[in-house]
Each structure stands twice: as C-alpha cells, then as structure tokens.
Amino acid sequence: MKSLIGAKITALGTYVPPKLLTNADLEKMVDTTSQWITERTGIKQRHIVEKGVATSDLAVEACKQILEKRGIAPTEIEAIVVGTVTPDMLFPSTACLIQDRLGCKGAWGFDVSAACSAFLYALQTAAQFVRTGAHKKVLAIGADVMSSIINYEDRATCIIFGDGAGAVLIEAADPEDPNIMLDFIHEVDGSGGCSLYMPAGGSKRPASHETVDKKMHYVHQDGQAVFKYAVKKMAEASETLLKRNGLTGKDIDLFVPHQANRRIIMSAAERLGMPEERIIINIGEYGNTTAGTIPLALGSAREQGRLKKGDLVLMASVGAGFTVGATLLKWGAD
Numbered sequence: 001m002k003s004l005i006g007a008k009i010t011a012l013g014t015y016v017p018p019k020l021l022t023n024a025d026l027e028k029m030v031d032t033t034s035q036w037i038t039e040r041t042g043i044k045q046r047h048i049v050e051k052g053v054a055t056s057d058l059a060v061e062a063c064k065q066i067l068e069k070r071g072i073a074p075t076e077i078e079a080i081v082v083g084t085v086t087p088d089m090l091f092p093s094t095a096c097l098i099q100d101r102l103g104c105k106g107a108w109g110f111d112v113s114a115a116c117s118a119f120l121y122a123l124q125t126a127a128q129f130v131r132t133g134a135h136k137k138v139l140a141i142g143a144d145v146m147s148s149i150i151n152y153e154d155r156a157t158c159i160i161f162g163d164g165a166g167a168v169l170i171e172a173a174d175p176e177d178p179n180i181m182l183d184f185i186h187e188v189d190g191s192g193g194c195s196l197y198m199p200a201g202g203s204k205r206p207a208s209h210e211t212v213d214k215k216m217h218y219v220h221q222d223g224q225a226v227f228k229y230a231v232k233k234m235a236e237a238s239e240t241l242l243k244r245n246g247l248t249g250k251d252i253d254l255f256v257p258h259q260a261n262r263r264i265i266m267s268a269a270e271r272l273g274m275p276e277e278r279i280i281i282n283i284g285e286y287g288n289t290t291a292g293t294i295p296l297a298l299g300s301a302r303e304q305g306r307l308k309k310g311d312l313v314l315m316a317s318v319g320a321g322f323t324v325g326a327t328l329l330k331w332g333a334d
C-alpha cells in the first residue's frame with residue numbers, strides 16, 4: 001500500500017475482567033457439557049464483568065497500559081477509534097467516554113460497528129489518519145462486554161462469548177522504518193446480516209416490554225451459517241492479501257486470527273499452509289470476545305515471547321454483517 005507517511009503500531013495494551021465463567025459453571029446453567037464445548041469450540045473458560053462494569057471501563061484499562069508503556073501524556077493522543085458491538089450506551093459514543101476518562105483533551109473520536117471485525121476496521125481507520133498526515137498518534141481499540149447481550153439460557157450462544165478489550169497506539173513512522181502497517185483487505189456481505197444479529201434495541205424495533213419478553217435484546221445466531229462463511233472467508237481474504245504482496249502462509253511469522261472457534265482457525269490455517277507453531281490460539285482462555293479477540297491474541301503472543309519487533313504478522317477476522325478483514329504488518333512495538 002503506497003502512502004507518503006508510514007503508520008506503525010508502537011504499543012499494545014490488553015485487559016480482561018478478573019471474574020471467570022468456566023465450562024463447569026455453564027454445565028450448571030444450561031443443558032451442555034464441558035466436553036461438548038471444548039470439542040466443538042476449543043473454549044474452556046471466559047472472563048466476564050461484574051454487574052455495572054461496561055465496555056469503556058475495560059478499554060480504559062487497556063489504554064492506560066499503552067500510555068504508561070510508551071511514556072506519553074494522554075494529551076498527546078489526537079484521535080480515538082473504538083471497535084465495539086456493545087457500546088456503554090447507544091450515544092454518546094464509547095470513544096467520547098474513553099476520551100474523558102483518560103484525559104485525552106484535544107482528541108476526537110468515534111465508534112466503529114463491525115462486530116468481530118471491528119478491531120481490524122478500527123485499526124485501519126485509525127491508520128488512515130496517520131498515513132494522510134492528519135494525526136501523529138491515534139488509539140485503535142477493540143472492546144466488548146458480550147455478557148451484556150447474551151442469553152444465558154441459550155446453550156448455542158452463551159458458551160461462546162466472553163468480555164475483554166485491547167488497544168494499540170498507531171504512530172507516524174520515520175521514512176526508513178521497515179516496521180510499518182503494510183496492507184489490508186476489508187469486505188462486507190450484508191446478505192448475511194440475519195445469520196448473527198441483535199433483533200431489538202435499535203430504530204427498527206425499539207425497546208419495549210414485548211421485545212424484552214421475547215428476548216430480542218440478545219445475540220441471535222445461526223451457528224452453522226456463520227461457521228461455514230467464516231471458514232471460507234477467513235482463508236480467502238488472507239490468501240488474497242498474501243498473494244498480492246507476493247507472499248505465502250510460509251512467509252508469515254505469526255498468524256493472529258479472530259478467536260471465534262478453534263475449528264475455524266485451524267481450517268483457515270491449514271488452507272494457508274501455516275504451521276501450528278505460528279498460529280496464536282487463546283480461545284480456550286477467553287472465548288470469543290468479539291472486537292477484543294485480536295488484540296488479546298497479540299497480548300498472549302507477547303506474553304509467550306512469540307511476538308517481536310519486525311515480525312511479519314497476518315491478522316484475519318470474520319464477523320456479523322457479514323464483515324471480513326485481513327491485515328498484514330510488520331510489528332513495530334518493542
């Protein structure tokens with residue numbers, strides 16, 4: 001991707017709430033078994049918030065780590081882009097709440113709605129402001145409190161999701177710096193919208209006693225339709241991105257996929273010819289945290305010593321919408 005100014009990731013922060021919801025807990029809540037959940041999804045536990053804790057609370061913790069690590073003042077941040085499907089409220093945006101809590105006086109911002117692809121969409125949106133020279137320091141955040149929109153009586157969805165947040169700082173790179181964001185592909189296929197959605201609470205079906213009684217403010221999902229689309233598109237988008245950059249899966253140091261289902265990840269990785277030791281899978285620990293999965297996976301890679309400055313990283317996602325994203329970059333943070 002040609003641009004006058006390179007955009008690079010210079011810091012990463014992640015946060016999950018301490019409370020755990022394990023497969024054993026879910027066995028007591030719905031008709032399921034830990035074995036079924038692990039075999040079908042790879043998930044063993046998820047972190048979920050205590051009552052009253054919102055998406056902005058998780059995001060603020062992740063961003064504080066970034067400011068501390070990078071040693072910069074909140075006032076140096078010029079814009080904040082938040083990917084989330086569970087904003088604290090419909091408005092003001094979560095970006096406004098985070099701006100205020102962090103003390104980023106002078107920063108502007110907004111939320112991006114792209115479900116499980118929201119972190120990659122926020123990342124690329126934020127990077128454009130840096131590439132054009134409009135800003136020098138922009139925060140891109142992926143954060144969700146999925147437990148706020150999950151029906152814990154529906155075994156098909158409640159076993160999948162967890163809460164969590166992650167953020168990166170994107171800065172303008174020096175002209176000779178090779179560790180920059182390289183290329184991306186984003187696609188949507190809106191015809192898949194009814195396969196994964198929250199039917200009520202928007203302008204089409206505003207909240208009413210009836211919508212609440214019918215449990216329409218929860219995630220509704222056709223699991224198999226989502227599964228099939230995700231398996232196909234995660235690999236397809238990644239392959240196209242690699243090909244047009246003259247690369248194959250074997251050239252990638254680290255594959256960081258959206259953590260929706262272990263089987264989806266392994267199928268995509270197999271098609272890309274990606275050896276298992278180059279794939280980050282932490283779904284067992286966190287479940288699907290929607291916009292949080294990719295930054296949390298980057299965090300796991302860093303903790304395991306598997307993510308170093310200069311590594312060629314491929315990230316990929318598929319989410320409700322349907323939304324598809326794939327990003328290729330050289331990791332720029334220490």
Ligand code: COA
Nearest residue numbers: 032033036040116155156159223224226227260261318319
């Ligand atoms: N425990 C036990 N049985 C369950 C269950 C659970 N938690 N959830 C569903 N089942 C049952 C179903 O009722 C069905 O029973 P039946 O055959 O008697 O009708 C059976 O298991 C198979 O259901 P199916 O939906 O075919 O299972 P699956 O193998 O497709 O797995 C998902 C279900 C949801 C795990 C899987 O489809 C999936 O991961 N889809 C993608 C979801 C996703 O990633 N969403 C986020 C978007 S990024």
